[in-house]
Amino acid sequence: MSTATSVRPEAPLPAADRPLLEVKDLVVRYGRGRTAAAAPAAVDGVSFSIAPGETVGLVGESGSGKSTIGKAILGLQKVSGGSITYQGRDITSAGASQRRALGGDLRAVFQDPNSSLNPRNTVGSSLAEPLRLRGVNAAEAWQRAGDMLERVGLPREAVDRYPSQFSGGQRQRISVARALICDPSLVVCDEAVSALDLSTQAQVLNLLADLRDERGLGYLFIAHDIAVVQFLAQRVVVLYRGQVMESGPASAVTENPKHPFTQALVAASPVPRPAEQAARRQARESLGVRTGAAATPGPGGCPFRLRCPLATDLCRDERPALRTAGGSDVACHYA
Amino acid sequence: MIPNTAPAPADETTTAAAVLPQTPGQSAAKKFAGSKLFGSPASIAGVIWLAALVAASLTAPLWLPFKTEDQDFTAVLSGPTAAHWLGTDELGRDLLSRIFASAAGTLGTSMITVIVAVGLGTLLAMLAAAAGDRAENVISRVTEIMMSLPGTVIILAVIGAVGTNIPLIMGILGVLISAGIYRVMLGQAKSLQSQLYVDAAKVDGMGMAGISLRHVLPGLTNTIVVQAALIFAVGMLIQAGLAFIGFGPPIPEPSWGGMIQGASQHVYDAPWLMVPTGAVLALTVLAANAIGNALGKAPNATASHLPSAAARRQRAKSVAAIAAAAPAPKDSAKDTLSVRNLSVGVDNGVRLVTDVSFDVEPGTVLGLVGESGCGKTMTALSLLGLLPSGVSVAEGQILWNGTNLAAATEKAMEGIRGREVALISQEPMRALDPMFTVGYQLTAAIRRLRGTGRADAKAEALGLLEKVGIVDAARILKTYPHQISGGMAQRVAIALALSGRPRLLVADEPTTALDVTVQAEILSLLRSLVKDTGMSVVMVTHDLGVVADLCDQVAVMYAGQVVENGRTDSILDNPRHPYTLALLAADPHANHAADMPERLATITGQVPQPKDWPSTCRFASRCQFAGSACTVPVPLLPSGAGDGVVRCVKADELAVVGLDWVATDIPARHVLSLSETRTVEKDHA
Amino acid sequence: MALFITKRLLMALATVLVVAVLAFLLVHAMPGSPGAVSLGAGASQEAIDEVNRRLGWSDPLLVQFFSWLGAAVQGDLGISLIDGRSVSADLASRLPVTASLAAGATLLSGILGIALGVTAAVRGGMVDRVIGGVAGMAVALPAFWIGIIFVYLLAVQSSVFPATGYVPFEDSPQDWALSLALPVITLAVGGGAFIARQTRASMLEALQQEHIRTLRATATPTWKILYVHALRYASLPIVAAIALQFIQLFGGSVIAEQLFAMPGLGQAVQNSVSTHDAPSVQGVVVIATVVVVAVNLVLELATKFLDPKLRAS
Numbered sequence A: 001m002s003t004a005t006s007v008r009p010e011a012p013l014p015a016a017d018r019p020l021l022e023v024k025d026l027v028v029r030y031g032r033g034r035t036a037a038a039a040p041a042a043v044d045g046v047s048f049s050i051a052p053g054e055t056v057g058l059v060g061e062s063g064s065g066k067s068t069i070g071k072a073i074l075g076l077q078k079v080s081g082g083s084i085t086y087q088g089r090d091i092t093s094a095g096a097s098q099r100r101a102l103g104g105d106l107r108a109v110f111q112d113p114n115s116s117l118n119p120r121n122t123v124g125s126s127l128a129e130p131l132r133l134r135g136v137n138a139a140e141a142w143q144r145a146g147d148m149l150e151r152v153g154l155p156r157e158a159v160d161r162y163p164s165q166f167s168g169g170q171r172q173r174i175s176v177a178r179a180l181i182c183d184p185s186l187v188v189c190d191e192a193v194s195a196l197d198l199s200t201q202a203q204v205l206n207l208l209a210d211l212r213d214e215r216g217l218g219y220l221f222i223a224h225d226i227a228v229v230q231f232l233a234q235r236v237v238v239l240y241r242g243q244v245m246e247s248g249p250a251s252a253v254t255e256n257p258k259h260p261f262t263q264a265l266v267a268a269s270p271v272p273r274p275a276e277q278a279a280r281r282q283a284r285e286s287l288g289v290r291t292g293a294a295a296t297p298g299p300g301g302c303p304f305r306l307r308c309p310l311a312t313d314l315c316r317d318e319r320p321a322l323r324t325a326g327g328s329d330v331a332c333h334y335a
Numbered sequence B: 001m002i003p004n005t006a007p008a009p010a011d012e013t014t015t016a017a018a019v020l021p022q023t024p025g026q027s028a029a030k031k032f033a034g035s036k037l038f039g040s041p042a043s044i045a046g047v048i049w050l051a052a053l054v055a056a057s058l059t060a061p062l063w064l065p066f067k068t069e070d071q072d073f074t075a076v077l078s079g080p081t082a083a084h085w086l087g088t089d090e091l092g093r094d095l096l097s098r099i100f101a102s103a104a105g106t107l108g109t110s111m112i113t114v115i116v117a118v119g120l121g122t123l124l125a126m127l128a129a130a131a132g133d134r135a136e137n138v139i140s141r142v143t144e145i146m147m148s149l150p151g152t153v154i155i156l157a158v159i160g161a162v163g164t165n166i167p168l169i170m171g172i173l174g175v176l177i178s179a180g181i182y183r184v185m186l187g188q189a190k191s192l193q194s195q196l197y198v199d200a201a202k203v204d205g206m207g208m209a210g211i212s213l214r215h216v217l218p219g220l221t222n223t224i225v226v227q228a229a230l231i232f233a234v235g236m237l238i239q240a241g242l243a244f245i246g247f248g249p250p251i252p253e254p255s256w257g258g259m260i261q262g263a264s265q266h267v268y269d270a271p272w273l274m275v276p277t278g279a280v281l282a283l284t285v286l287a288a289n290a291i292g293n294a295l296g297k298a299p300n301a302t303a304s305h306l307p308s309a310a311a312r313r314q315r316a317k318s319v320a321a322i323a324a325a326a327p328a329p330k331d332s333a334k335d336t337l338s339v340r341n342l343s344v345g346v347d348n349g350v351r352l353v354t355d356v357s358f359d360v361e362p363g364t365v366l367g368l369v370g371e372s373g374c375g376k377t378m379t380a381l382s383l384l385g386l387l388p389s390g391v392s393v394a395e396g397q398i399l400w401n402g403t404n405l406a407a408a409t410e411k412a413m414e415g416i417r418g419r420e421v422a423l424i425s426q427e428p429m430r431a432l433d434p435m436f437t438v439g440y441q442l443t444a445a446i447r448r449l450r451g452t453g454r455a456d457a458k459a460e461a462l463g464l465l466e467k468v469g470i471v472d473a474a475r476i477l478k479t480y481p482h483q484i485s486g487g488m489a490q491r492v493a494i495a496l497a498l499s500g501r502p503r504l505l506v507a508d509e510p511t512t513a514l515d516v517t518v519q520a521e522i523l524s525l526l527r528s529l530v531k532d533t534g535m536s537v538v539m540v541t542h543d544l545g546v547v548a549d550l551c552d553q554v555a556v557m558y559a560g561q562v563v564e565n566g567r568t569d570s571i572l573d574n575p576r577h578p579y580t581l582a583l584l585a586a587d588p589h590a591n592h593a594a595d596m597p598e599r600l601a602t603i604t605g606q607v608p609q610p611k612d613w614p615s616t617c618r619f620a621s622r623c624q625f626a627g628s629a630c631t632v633p634v635p636l637l638p639s640g641a642g643d644g645v646v647r648c649v650k651a652d653e654l655a656v657v658g659l660d661w662v663a664t665d666i667p668a669r670h671v672l673s674l675s676e677t678r679t680v681e682k683d684h685a
Numbered sequence C: 001m002a003l004f005i006t007k008r009l010l011m012a013l014a015t016v017l018v019v020a021v022l023a024f025l026l027v028h029a030m031p032g033s034p035g036a037v038s039l040g041a042g043a044s045q046e047a048i049d050e051v052n053r054r055l056g057w058s059d060p061l062l063v064q065f066f067s068w069l070g071a072a073v074q075g076d077l078g079i080s081l082i083d084g085r086s087v088s089a090d091l092a093s094r095l096p097v098t099a100s101l102a103a104g105a106t107l108l109s110g111i112l113g114i115a116l117g118v119t120a121a122v123r124g125g126m127v128d129r130v131i132g133g134v135a136g137m138a139v140a141l142p143a144f145w146i147g148i149i150f151v152y153l154l155a156v157q158s159s160v161f162p163a164t165g166y167v168p169f170e171d172s173p174q175d176w177a178l179s180l181a182l183p184v185i186t187l188a189v190g191g192g193a194f195i196a197r198q199t200r201a202s203m204l205e206a207l208q209q210e211h212i213r214t215l216r217a218t219a220t221p222t223w224k225i226l227y228v229h230a231l232r233y234a235s236l237p238i239v240a241a242i243a244l245q246f247i248q249l250f251g252g253s254v255i256a257e258q259l260f261a262m263p264g265l266g267q268a269v270q271n272s273v274s275t276h277d278a279p280s281v282q283g284v285v286v287i288a289t290v291v292v293v294a295v296n297l298v299l300e301l302a303t304k305f306l307d308p309k310l311r312a313s
Helices: A033-038 A066-074 A096-102 A123-133 A138-151 A156-160 A168-180 A198-215 A226-232 A250-255 A260-268 A274-287 A313-317 B029-037 B041-058 B095-131 B133-147 B151-162 B166-193 B196-203 B208-244 B256-264 B271-296 B309-325 B376-382 B410-416 B438-450 B454-467 B473-477 B486-498 B516-533 B544-550 B568-573 B578-586 B651-657 C002-028 C034-039 C045-054 C061-073 C087-123 C125-140 C143-157 C173-207 C210-217 C222-251 C254-259 C265-275 C278-306 C308-312
Strands: A021-028 A043-050 A055-059 A081-086 A106-109 A186-190 A218-223 A235-240 A243-249 A323-325 A328-330 B337-346 B351-360 B365-369 B391-400 B421-424 B504-508 B536-541 B553-558 B561-567
Touching: A021 A066, A043 A066, A043 A081, A043 A235, A043 A243, A055 A066, A055 A226, A066 A081, A066 A106, A066 A186, A066 A218, A066 B196, A096 B196, A106 A168, A106 B196, A123 A138, A123 A156, A123 A168, A138 A156, A138 A168, A168 A198, A198 A226, A198 B578, A218 A226, A226 A235, A226 A250, A235 A250, A235 A260, A243 A250, A243 A260, A260 A274, A260 B516, A274 B516, A274 B544, A274 B568, B029 B041, B029 B271, B041 B095, B041 B271, B095 B133, B095 B166, B095 B208, B095 B256, B095 B271, B133 B166, B133 C002, B151 B166, B151 B208, B151 C002, B151 C265, B151 C278, B166 B208, B196 B208, B208 B256, B208 B271, B208 C143, B208 C254, B256 B271, B271 C125, B271 C143, B309 B391, B309 B410, B309 C087, B309 C125, B337 B376, B351 B376, B351 B391, B351 B536, B351 B553, B351 B561, B365 B376, B365 B544, B376 B391, B376 B504, B376 B536, B421 B486, B421 C210, B438 B454, B438 B473, B438 B486, B454 B473, B454 B486, B486 B516, B486 C210, B504 B516, B516 B536, B516 B544, B536 B544, B544 B568, B553 B568, B553 B578, B561 B568, B561 B578, C002 C061, C002 C278, C034 C045, C087 C125, C087 C173, C087 C222, C087 C254, C087 C265, C087 C278, C125 C173, C143 C173, C143 C254, C173 C222, C173 C254, C210 C222, C222 C278, C254 C265, C265 C278, C278 C308
Parallel strands: A055 A218, A055 A235, A106 A186, A186 A218, B365 B536, B365 B553, B421 B504, B504 B536
Antiparallel strands: A021 A043, A021 A081, A235 A243, A243 A328, A323 A328, B337 B351, B337 B391, B553 B561
């Protein structure tokens, strides 16, 4: 995670020690001008980093700001504060030309396989697009598109077909192929498997794992499903209302959660074993976490306090800082 | 006089759905447009008419019987005669010759309006969509002003200033109309800009212009062509209208406008004069409209949730046929649902659900589980007689308290829906009417289903909301659906379903759209409702964890069939069908973090399309254990655990060997099975 | 809400101003100076110059514009170059004619359009196809053509209605209604077809909404689903279509007024354009714009009232 010593941009650390991606105190507010200043932050002071070849999972419920963070890293969302550093370069507000230089190395796989490929372009044309933008000639780009399709388990001939001729799972493989065709170091996967059925989801998760092992990729794996994250990620960051609640090694966060929210999140994820699920349900109900339906906390303090069984006046007055507890960092006064 | 430049709404949808390809296999925009253009007799006729008109006009000097300026003073203002088929004008000039000779010119000047209006409107829309909120605001304000100009008056004022310079006037008309085109295009351009492939292009570093040209403009082509056809018609009508009131093109050149202007002076003494030109004009406008409507027709419009009267009559017939096929036995147990050999099919004959049977005892929960396209939602909706239009029960019985619901009339079903069988669906927000308050919707249902008065209904509504765990019920009653969260909306939807005190609740993926902590709360609520009211539940889900949490019985569905049915604990802990086994192995939730496998088990390929379902074991092509015994139709066989059944000939063999479904590599050559049509059924997306 | 209305009022004011400037410039581009126009052919150059000077024709454009604007704000739109009458008075006498015509035609098209559109959507099948076909024909036929046919059938052949002319309401309400009948029906054919198509499309879209299924699942009677819930959901675009219809009829009644010899605004603009009567043209443009902008404002308020999402924000 982010350490106290900041990385000086003018003197980059040796590549091996330097994090691939570093997000520091990221703040995102929606809207512009006065609206934005008054709006509650969608992302509120989030920091984390990803080492080369590492997979970090970003977990949270709807409205937790996880997708917004992904968009900010990819330059699709304006940042209101904090910094995003990629391989020692500040990319917080990189323009289109900087993105073009970066775009081959930092790539994305999005959620909806129906909309992540242009239905009017052939698969080959979609795959070749990022290469062509980088000046690769048409013949070579086409060649590499075919190679990449084979790598993700589709025949070369698929280059001439249109996305609508493929199933959701196949389209998501094509999206993965498009992300990897430039040989990137980091791929942001925003809910990349959540629109897929179980069996196809497993296929795509395995493919992502294979490619990571093969090419030493780093992933920022954004998902609402902690079990899916747990399969792929070495470290997990748990978000609630735009703030980091807990972060640490995947096994520690998912098996032995320290923050009351993480505990609730883990306990709420049902397992397909009836006896065990009955026990988990009991455990969840005994946690005493209140429903989030009507609870919108005011600014300041812990964002989870209105639902939290441990909450006191301290939680209302003071925002808990991340501190190490067990194997993880936890933002709770009482964890 | 300026006709409605807002696009013809008739068959058009400019929603995001229209942006996506609808008929796979024809994604190439041209092929798509072509097939639609020649898809209806009206548009074929339209194309032929326009083409013939232009051809006739351009070749006019070669074949016309008279020169356009030939005057025949022996036949002034005559009706149709052998010499003058369409009659003559006040100078005895032949109308037929003049109409055809001048067609190209009239069509050409109308094209000026089209090019200016559609070109400018599209350009502005693409700019506004690409350049962000501020630019969009400015452009939208300007076009708003343009749209609130009295168009005809302005055009007339322009005529006052520049005279009847038709090309210039048609150009200015185009500018005025472009504001309307912008309005139409903007929504679509923005929807295209928000597509994920545009985000992907931005991540690549593609600039604004590149994105607009490569990803936005091609997506607009269909709308552009549609609008062009409609504006073309508008342009011709306006030209004719201007001519009628005396602002036609300068006299000597023959033109439709000029001829109408001439005819308008003889409305009372020679009404025939108006007929030929007017008819040709009307035909041409009709042709352009027909082409526009054909191109703009949304391909697979979403099915209506309330079929039209014609469709309802159709359905009543098929229901009567089912009722005649097998009378319902009268001796069924109270509040027990028995589905017997149910088949659901599209009206063209393709079956989406085949031979499904299950029972639900009072006070128990049955899970219908499977992947998308397995027919579970269709099975569930058939229990309420709420299958989407175009889909109906083809065979079988749904027995409920002595009635066969599959053969019940719409009237009979109205007595059962809500009162005996109720529904909650996947998207709570969309399940509630956005135009009415929660309180109105809830009290209306209570008054209808419980027969209570207005005042009592309100008290009962409050009670119901509290029963489903809403603390500030009084406030929620006054809210509109968009003002509450998804979890809250699902509680309201459950309260609505409970308003008729049903004995059976059909829940179609009720927690899929919710956060996992909210899902847990809703599942707890459902469990306590079952316990308190003794109602039974049919729960459609794709999540085996939800099944483990809530269901007593589970029916696993694959490709329209039940492949395994029995007690939840015996099936999930000891699955007998390879598909169930595979689903469990592919589910990351089935594994603890400590022993999370390096790779998950997968099932190769995908669920086949309903029209491709084989007569053999439908899972055989994807099954690791398939052998020669699997090439015959497989019946449901007793599984050996209680009264459980399983549709696998090798189930016993597999149970003895105790095989696991293993993680497989993806064989590169075998996964691609190009589908020509996508699944008709819409299970959870 | 107050802020919203203020913003919209300012916007409306801006629109009228823009149009005023535009009209002013257009009128100045008309051939012939006011003197030449008003004195007609054969007048001496001195006489023409004298009139032009009196009307301030040679002043800088800005001065002319603001003096016109200053007078216009007080209700004085100048004097017609042709007959020397006050433009304001002339237009004031013409406004009721066009207003009755546009309002009548809008009302009739609204009733016809909604009835036919709902019927087409609800009945489906053959009924839908017939209504669709008729509506398709109706929008394609030029209004003057329809008008002529009506005149021929109902006035000339059977003299049910007067063919031409307008009787003010004050003179005889019954004759007023009769004199309006043919022009209103003529205009309502195309308008009704347009609204019918919009209504059908909106109703079908409403019936595709998932909440319709919820209503059926709670045993809501079909008539209530159709005429309370679906029609309510479909009401926004239908209201917009009706307002658009009024706006277009208001600015576009020229043809009907010509055909039926009605002394309305359309006739005024047609005459003044033909005779290059600058102040009249300018006056009509501004009056028409004010009406159109006002209707738009009402439409926006109605939309805001009809849509709970907008009302809440």
